[in-house]
Amino acid sequence: MVGRILLLVLFMNAAFLIVNAVPETCPADLGGKCGEDSEWEGEFFPGVTKIKYEGPSSKNPLSYKWYNAEEVILGKKMKDWLRFSVAFWHTFRGTGADPFGAPTKSWPWEDGTNSIAMAKRRMRANFEFLNKLGVDRWCFHDRDIAPDGKTLKETNSNLDEVVALAKELQGDKIRPLWGTAQLFMHPRYMHGAATSSELGVYAYAAAQVKKAMEVTHYLGGENYVFWGGREGYQTLLNTDMERELDHMAKFLEAAAAYKKKIGFNGTLLIEPKPQEPTKHQYDWDAATTLNFLHKYGLLGEFKLNIECNHATLSGHSCHHDLETARINGMLGNIDANTGDPQVGWDTDQFLTDVGEATMIMLSVIRNGGLAPGGFNFDAKLRRESTDVEDLFIAHISGMDTLARGLRNAAKLIEDGSLAELVRKRYSSFDTELGAQIEAGKADFEMLEKKAVEWGEPKVASAKQELAEMIFQSAL
Secondary structure (H helix, E strand, O other), X not given: OXXXXXXXXXXXXXXXXXXXXXXXXXXXXXXXXXOOOOOOOOOOOOOOOOOOEOOOOOOOOOOEXXXXXXXXXXXXXXXXXXXXXXXXXHHHHOOOOEOOEOOOOOOOOOOOOOOHHHHHHHHXXXXXXXXXXXXXXXXXXXXXXXXOOOOHHHHHHHHHHHHHHHHHHHOOOOEEEEEEOOOOOOHHHXXXXXXXXXHHHHHHHHHHHHHHHHHHHHOOOOEEEEOOOOOEEOOHHHOOHHHHHHHHHHHHHHHHHHHHHOOOOOEEEEOOOOOOOOOEEOOOOHHHHXXXXXXXXXXXXXXXXXXXXXXXXXXXXXXXXXXXXXXOOOEEEEEOOEOOOOOOOOOOEOOOOHHHHHHHHHHHHHOOOOOOOOEEEOOOOOOOOOOOHHHHHHHHHHHXXXXXXXXXXXXXXXXXXXXXXXXXXXXXXXXXXXXHHHOOOOOHHHHHHHHHXXXXXXXXXXXXXXXHHHHHHOO
């Protein structure tokens, strides 16, 4: 009996291995060829024409209802306020997999390989998508667009080959909003990259950033991003935090020096996130990152890329982190996404909350815009959304939401009621003594005399409900 059971188990395992050993087949468009010479025939999105603005009354899901690229708002075209960008990794490498389930997406052009030929095919799909969407910026990680090789030299060669095609497909109009190096997925980075306890990993990460910055510069990229997903710790028991922070500062200092050496004029951006995948990430939020840059004398070399979902994970609103960056002159770019308040991780959903978008755009307008930064859709389809057209619908929805937020923010600014409410709230400082305080010329002795002279101060209402009423009226 035992022998029969063992035989059955062996048979089932063998069957499992045989089934799972069958490679994924190529789509019919390739004539069954999966080799290096295979080319995709025709369009990648044959059922989708160029997306156009049709206005709020349109029922066409493949049209813009609020985003009218050439329309002027507060003296600037919408496309220049918003500067939209498509994230290559979520759009063309997202599979729908999660910690509890296998991939749910395999786009028609995928052949199941991670070859150079497949990387080039994805790149062609990317530019068709950009052109049909009417977006002239894109963002990438180096390892998303080209596969690893057996050596660093071979990996760089792979990247060069794919980047050469991207340069050709870009033409004169399209450029990367930013590029970056993927320093978190490969096992070598399990302890971090710039904060790794291993010298060899630190050196490898530096080489990878050097190359990624070079190709970003070659493609005409406007910014370069550092996201330290593994730059943190799981426990302080085995961590020398001071040394790791010092190493990260030296790494960023070297990156800033290399940027100048190669003549790259783009902005270097740091993207804060509190945790995930590490328990604690060193650039926790905007304020923590600003303190780090101040301590190490790097304020003049970097700005911040604020991701909305990261802000909420750190316990703030997106608007809070944007304002923290803005009032310090450090707002450089926005990763436009949102999370689910019922879920405790980085869900990277497309932003569809018009109220949140309006607050975001108030910060952007007060900042005078984001250029050379912009809005990158660091957002992905839900696991259950598996149609190719869903890629367009998601981006259209996100673009329309931010465009609607821009229109609402402009309405609030032109109306002036909210700004007047804020002005009145602080009007007691619009006096001679208030001016002395703000100029640093009022000492405690002077203030004590005034306190004795005036007696118990009168405290006015903050009018929060009125502020909320005014805000909601613009939506």
